[in-house]
Amino acid sequence: MKKEIFSISLLTLSLFFLSCSTTPKKPDYSEFNTSYSEFLESAVKELGTKHGLSLAVVKDDQVIFEHYHGLANIDKGIKVDENTLFYIASATKSFTALSALILENKGKLDLDKSLSAYFPEVNFAPELKADHITGHDLLLHTSGIKNWPIINSTAYTGIHDQNQLLEQLSQLTKVNQKAPHGKFQYSNLGYNILSMIMERELDTDWQSVLEEEIFNPLQMNRTTARMSTADQNGWEVAKPHSQLNDQNTLERLLLEKKDNTMHAAGGMITTSRDMARWLIMELNNGKIGNKQIFDTDLIKKSVLSHVRQDRKYMELKRFGYGYGWNQGTTNHGDTLVHHFGGYVGFHSEVSFMPSKKVGVVVMANESDTGRYLSFLLTSYAIDYFSGRKDIDVYYQNKLKEYSKTIATFKENVKEHYIKLVERQWQLELPFSSYAGKYTSDLFGTLIIEHLGGNRLIASSGNLKSVDATPYKNANSIRVEMVPGSGSGIQFIVNEGKVEQAIWEDQIYTRVIN
Secondary structure: OHHHHHHHHHHHHHHHHHHHHHOOOOOOOHHHHHHHHHHHHHHHHHHOOOEOEEEEEEEOOEEEEEEEEOEEEOOOOEEOOOOOEEEOHHHHHHHHHHHHHHHHHOOOOOOOOEHHHHOOOOOOOHHHOOOOOEHHHHHHOOOOEEOHHHHHHHHHHOOOOHHHHHHHHHHHOEEOOOOOOOOOOOOOHHHHHHHHHHHHHHOOOHHHHHHHHHHHHHOOOOOEOOHHHHHHHOOOEOOOEEOOOOOOOOEEOOOOOOHHHOEOOEOOEEOHHHHHHHHHHHHOOOEEOOEEOOOHHHHHHHHOOOEEEEEEEOOEEEEEEOOOOEEEEOOOOOEEEEEEEEEOOEEEEEEEEOOOOEEEEEEEOEOOHHHHHHHHHHHHHHHHHHOOOOHHHHHHHHHHHHHHHHHHHHHHHHHHHHHHHHOOOOOOOOHHHHOEEEEEOOOEEEEEEEOOOOOEEEEEOOEEOOOOEEOOOOOEEEEEEEOOEEEEEEEEEEOOEEEEEEEOOEEEEEOOO
16 A cells, blocks of 8 residues: 555656646746846937837737837827827728738738729829739839829828829839839829728728728737827727937927828827737737647748839838838848838838847837937847847947937938028019919819918918928029928919919919909
């Protein structure tokens, strides 16, 4: 009996030690967290970062680091936290492209179908080769066409509906001489046209497609492609800011995204925690935990390079483009799958390195100094897991280099505006003569207001300029409809009367009361 008890005890003990030896040891990322926190703190201090920042680092299938910094809204003193949503601009393309692949896989969308087949009522010019441009071309930036008015309407003015966009597509599409059909050139246009196709084929908008096909399955519960959804739910959305001034103070920018400027090439607001789920899914080929959310082959297809490109973003050399994803080589020699997004007052970076199963999302509500900080924070995390030996020395040097670059950039901007003020007005008539309402069937309304003296401002849809400055041509003014980005308005004068205004190469006719 004693021998039997001893044998059972020995077996139990053996099984215990066997279970201990086979239980996976949970990875310890404390060293990374310490190093990363120290670098983040030094970077924020060196750059004097006051704007909002939201970031998360994922490894394998978990979030290993998250951080929130600065102000979401300086006017109300609201700080960024884990629930703050940020506009991610062109990082939206990865979502739109995946939704298109999912719809194709379900037999609801034919990406091999041509542009002319999707829009049979449009008489495309033969040189556009619309019968050869496919849905794949639209997603891979190889369509060989250009159409700035569609981009401007959907991303900036917000003046558009499906009929108006169709007319712009029909009348204003041109051959892209720099990048003919089959050659890569990055643009919002393909994704804008794809959203028009989705609405035609599915009888629903692209926002609903993203919600049904991606946000809901991934349980991205604080993500939307509609600003109105955030308002209705009471979600705090980071406001756009700038620190591009001598004092490095935080200034609120007035141009904000609305539903009518949220578009398929750049139209999502989200949190870093939701984006972390997106990255975990990507790193695990469509799976989160034990659940397969998306088809493995579709995820693999989306991130592979399908067309060559040769562009550089800071130290990142981009060599390929997939379905909404860039492929690039870091200066440490690693392949990084990524998509960044930029819009006045916002910058986002969504990146992952499949070989090390690490991903990073950084979102900032400042687009000038914010992009340098975001790139540093993304690169440090990627290089850490890639095994860069001199990482702290290297990135402290990079931080100093970028700090000098930002200072030079600010000085150049300052000098630029001084030169603008020194220009002489070229207006032949009294300033009040140019004020009025100008209209276009394709582009809506352009308003010129006279505020007295030599003060003129312009507005169109969601855009409104600060005071106009002199421009180089007779009867022209320079306006900044988008903060930091100037454009000219050329007035057409006939027999002492202003008849038309040309803005962004489009003609607006003055309305006579």
